[in-house]
Amino acid sequence: MRHSSQLLISFPHLAENIKFIQNLCPTSALLPMVKANAYGHGLLPISKFLSHEMKIKQLGVASLGEAMAIIKDEPALPSRIYVFSDSEILDPDYSKIYLNHDIVPVLHQITDVKRVVEDRSFQRVPLVVKLNTGMNRLGIDKEEWSQLASLLKKNNRIEIDHLMTHFACADIKLKEGDRTHRQYEMFKEAKAFLETEGIVVKTTSVANSGAIEQKFGIEESFVRPGIMMYGGTKNSLHTISKLQAKVLKIREVKKGTPVGYGNFVAGDDGLVVILPIGYGDGVLTSYSGCKLTVNGQACQLFARVNMDLTYLFFKRENDPKIKVGDVIDLWNSDPHSIVETADQMKTISYQLFCAVSSRIPRNYSVL
């Protein structure tokens, strides 16, 4: 545990992001993703805030274990929890969990659907079905749609509560006829096919953050925002967290002075600012070399990130006027900050959020 580094999370920013998304999608309900510890922001506090304060009626996780963690903490949470990938619906013991809680498996292959519709005791489990429309990860393939229809009819479960698909590249600027449009066309074709087979499709969803930001697929019953709700895209309203560390030590160095493990030397005269945060806290070694702005001054994550410590280097002419104990933001509430760092690292903001380890306390502000 740390006291001098933290992930500081703003509930008001989260609330504004939610309202921003609701304004973009006035006709659909939100099914926000809280998987992976709410993208690093804390599964329980974020889920409870969305459910109680924002009145969100459905939340998405990746695994049954995540859903169980929410229910264990708050058995009466007034929201339905969807388990998107690792549902364990084929496990004889774990699948029984779905009978006793408002947790719903997303059925993403024929065997999952079979498991639910052929067992009478699962009659009250809503049918949530994911189709593959070209991402080729999870989802029922086009070749299997008629099998899906017959399976449902044979077992007298002709209502699909929620039919969905997932886009592979909705974060890329949309163009007529591109992969995302083709995926959406295929989804509509599937829905029409199922309806001609006599299946009732009650609700639908297709849009993740990339699609929502481009107002694509937002006329469906639900939208499924993840990263934009946390503020990890450049078009987000706010990044809801700041990754902060208090300066531990400041060292003046001359050009050529070696610093830290390995043979890293200062390229100029300047200041080495040592922060109590390292790869043991989720500041991956690949942060090394990233350029940041601190107190309006350019600096660089310098030398190799250690397990417990990180160095910032300021050239002499870029004096940040900081002292030991001052707080530095590795990212702040301006979405450009985490997005540009991720770009420099050739990774995605999702990974930077998720990397923040359990040694970093998550603190929540209501202001």
Ligand SMILES: *Cc1c(COP(=O)(O)O)cnc(C)c1O
């Ligand atoms: C994670 C996930 C989302 C959210 O994606 P973002 O890119 O974070 O908005 C939506 N739908 C499904 C099926 C997902 O797995």
